[in-house]
Amino acid sequence: MSMTEDSQTPEASTPVETLTTETTPKMIGRDVSVFYADKQALFDVDIDIVEKEVTALIGPSGCGKSTFLRCMNRMNDVIEGCSVTGTISMDDGDIYDPKVDVVQLRARVGMVFQKPNPFPKSIYENVAYGPRIHGLAANKAEMDAIVESSLRRASLWEEVKDRLEQPGTGLSGGQQQRLCIARAIAVEPEVILMDEPCSALDPIATARIEELIHELRENFTIVIVTHSMQQAARVSQKTAFFHLGNLVEYGETEVLFTNPSDERTQGYITGRFG
Amino acid sequence: MNLAILLAAVLLLALYSYALGRGRALGQTTGHPSELHSRPGYYGTYTALWSVIPALLVIAIWLMAEGVIVEGLVVASLPQAQQDLPNAQLGLLLNDIRNVASGAFSAEQAEPFVRAAAERYNGLRLTSFIGMAAIAVLLAVIGLYWARRAIDPGLRARNAVERIVMVFLVAASTIAIFTTVGIVLSLLFEAWRFFSQVPFYEFLFGLQWSPQIALRADQVGSSGAFGAVPIFAGTLLISFIAMVVAVPVGLMSAIYMAEYATPKFRSFVKPLLEVLAGIPTVVYGFFAALTVAPQIRGFGESFGLDVASESALAAGLVMGIMIIPFVSSLSDDVISAVPRSLREGSYGMGATKSETIVRVILPAALPGIVGSILLAVSRAIGETMIVVMAAGLAANLTANPFQAVTTVTVQIVTLLVGDQEFDSPKTLAAFALGLVLFFITLCLNVIALHVVRKYREQYD
Numbered sequence A: 001m002s003m004t005e006d007s008q009t010p011e012a013s014t015p016v017e018t019l020t021t022e023t024t025p026k027m028i029g030r031d032v033s034v035f036y037a038d039k040q041a042l043f044d045v046d047i048d049i050v051e052k053e054v055t056a057l058i059g060p061s062g063c064g065k066s067t068f069l070r071c072m073n074r075m076n077d078v079i080e081g082c083s084v085t086g087t088i089s090m091d092d093g094d095i096y097d098p099k100v101d102v103v104q105l106r107a108r109v110g111m112v113f114q115k116p117n118p119f120p121k122s123i124y125e126n127v128a129y130g131p132r133i134h135g136l137a138a139n140k141a142e143m144d145a146i147v148e149s150s151l152r153r154a155s156l157w158e159e160v161k162d163r164l165e166q167p168g169t170g171l172s173g174g175q176q177q178r179l180c181i182a183r184a185i186a187v188e189p190e191v192i193l194m195d196e197p198c199s200a201l202d203p204i205a206t207a208r209i210e211e212l213i214h215e216l217r218e219n220f221t222i223v224i225v226t227h228s229m230q231q232a233a234r235v236s237q238k239t240a241f242f243h244l245g246n247l248v249e250y251g252e253t254e255v256l257f258t259n260p261s262d263e264r265t266q267g268y269i270t271g272r273f274g
Numbered sequence B: 001m002n003l004a005i006l007l008a009a010v011l012l013l014a015l016y017s018y019a020l021g022r023g024r025a026l027g028q029t030t031g032h033p034s035e036l037h038s039r040p041g042y043y044g045t046y047t048a049l050w051s052v053i054p055a056l057l058v059i060a061i062w063l064m065a066e067g068v069i070v071e072g073l074v075v076a077s078l079p080q081a082q083q084d085l086p087n088a089q090l091g092l093l094l095n096d097i098r099n100v101a102s103g104a105f106s107a108e109q110a111e112p113f114v115r116a117a118a119e120r121y122n123g124l125r126l127t128s129f130i131g132m133a134a135i136a137v138l139l140a141v142i143g144l145y146w147a148r149r150a151i152d153p154g155l156r157a158r159n160a161v162e163r164i165v166m167v168f169l170v171a172a173s174t175i176a177i178f179t180t181v182g183i184v185l186s187l188l189f190e191a192w193r194f195f196s197q198v199p200f201y202e203f204l205f206g207l208q209w210s211p212q213i214a215l216r217a218d219q220v221g222s223s224g225a226f227g228a229v230p231i232f233a234g235t236l237l238i239s240f241i242a243m244v245v246a247v248p249v250g251l252m253s254a255i256y257m258a259e260y261a262t263p264k265f266r267s268f269v270k271p272l273l274e275v276l277a278g279i280p281t282v283v284y285g286f287f288a289a290l291t292v293a294p295q296i297r298g299f300g301e302s303f304g305l306d307v308a309s310e311s312a313l314a315a316g317l318v319m320g321i322m323i324i325p326f327v328s329s330l331s332d333d334v335i336s337a338v339p340r341s342l343r344e345g346s347y348g349m350g351a352t353k354s355e356t357i358v359r360v361i362l363p364a365a366l367p368g369i370v371g372s373i374l375l376a377v378s379r380a381i382g383e384t385m386i387v388v389m390a391a392g393l394a395a396n397l398t399a400n401p402f403q404a405v406t407t408v409t410v411q412i413v414t415l416l417v418g419d420q421e422f423d424s425p426k427t428l429a430a431f432a433l434g435l436v437l438f439f440i441t442l443c444l445n446v447i448a449l450h451v452v453r454k455y456r457e458q459y460d
């Protein structure tokens, strides 16, 4: 197993290295392993997340996609018995450095979850939540401006501008998810992590979110976990294929889907397993 | 004794009907139970219910009516002089007759007409019992026969049994409702009598509470004063002190248990906290009167304060401890029910644990927490024992927690203990107090239930 892994990794990362000459990596993971108690869930993952691009993480369920995603904003810290080894750096700083403030990190690396999880507060308060915590607005007018621009960027403004005081939980599933995206971008993060953001949504709502991801790419670096290979192909520039806790192949989305270099990737994208 | 035998007979008959019904249903198939509409057991139950229910109904109604009818007949057979006795004395006489009849009094010492009546009483009871037994058994047999005839493979026995079960459940749930209605009616009735003697506004707004009615007209305080304000104020004061103790402590321990404690610690501590609610209130009363009150007195005096040996503070503090589990246990459940996804959403925004608790979890759980607090308040208002022992009986109108006060429940107890006339304003006042108290706790409970229900809808 580790033999094939070693022989795969250089091949897999080759296209990235050629690319990094023109684009800068925003986050770099090296030898990232994750253990839940004694069980290892992720094995020596090396990955470069490129700035202002969408990186898709695909793979059969249980292969460690969410686990890796949660490493990138240290959400695994709150899980009891979970430990992370290796390094993940962001703009040259190790995010697992004990000196790093998790609060600050999570302001820079936002997260959108699988199930829309608006707080049981008004739409306005949902979006204002992050800015309040991080003290981003000096007064009400500034807060209003942040809320409006976040909702606009999440293309939700037109639908909710007349009912900002109503509870966020009253929106439809797709609107709730866009509200969660607005909530995440309200603190101006640099990276947005999305864990299967469309898996609880219908096809129309999914299409809107995908459209939104396209727009957000201009300003944010996005890492998205998805179950759907079509979605990965539609929204991402880079794709990483995980299998049984290993990063099997990572590269240009187009290349990975048309000409995978590993037979496990081949098997997965042609639907032979997973 | 005879009744027990009768009931046993009816139940035996039920067992027999069960076997019979089941057997007959099976006998009508060519050997496979699936030819029946329902499983064979349902046919058995169907038959058994048909034979038992009418019989039991007859027995129940008979027993309820028997007493009145038999007594009526016995009274009718008494000499005219006794029949004309006033009701209360007639009741005593009937008691004698019953005692003689059951052999509790020896018949020799009784007057002849009592002895005769007792004999007649026994005779009537025996006839009545035989009649009842005959009718019950007859009905059971008829029911059995009828149900057995009705059985055929197409009979929807399961649906019929389900319907009967439902009727039983409805009957059971209405018992509680009827009891409540009965209590309210009796309260209303007695309170009405009270208000016909003491004006309503005087009761509700009067500032003086001294319910002693003098024995002689020229005694001091002969009129009595029924202004309920001081005792409602006392109730409020003590409940308030109790809530000041219970809400913060209970809420914080709930937060600790739900958010910080390890599951192991929680499963150990939560039942332990709930034990607090199981300690008899009398024991809390000792504690308040013998330990806490002197401490407070000593403490107050060291500051030069004038502290009564029985004080609202002592009762309130101890009551607060008693109701901690009401707040903590329910709030803990409510806080734990806040979905994990909300916590993660908040952590994902960079919120710390305490920010998440204050800004997301508590607001989300607030309606449930309010519900738990309201339930605790109604518990505090209804609490009696601790107050009797620690806060005294003096109806002082004061907001000073170092003074003795009294509460509504305590006054009800003191008004009703001992020998009382049941038509003096003094005793009737207890019902008026009870009515108002009932109304207050009812409102609190309705609000609490409403709030809790609203909370439930939030995550469904």
Ligand SMILES: Nc1ncnc2c1ncn2[C@@H]1O[C@H](COP(=O)(O)OP(=O)(O)O)[C@@H](O)[C@H]1O
Pocket (backbone or CB within 6 Å): A036, A041, A059, A060, A061, A062, A063, A064, A065, A066, A067, A068, A079
């Ligand atoms: N909190 C946890 N505790 C223990 N094991 C976990 C936990 N979360 C995930 N795992 C395990 O880690 C592995 C990877 O899970 P995950 O990252 O959620 O997979 P994916 O998102 O790719 O479906 C799985 O085997 C899963 O059982």
Ligand SMILES: [Mg+2]
Pocket (backbone or CB within 6 Å): A065, A066, A067, A195
């Ligand atoms: Mg996952």
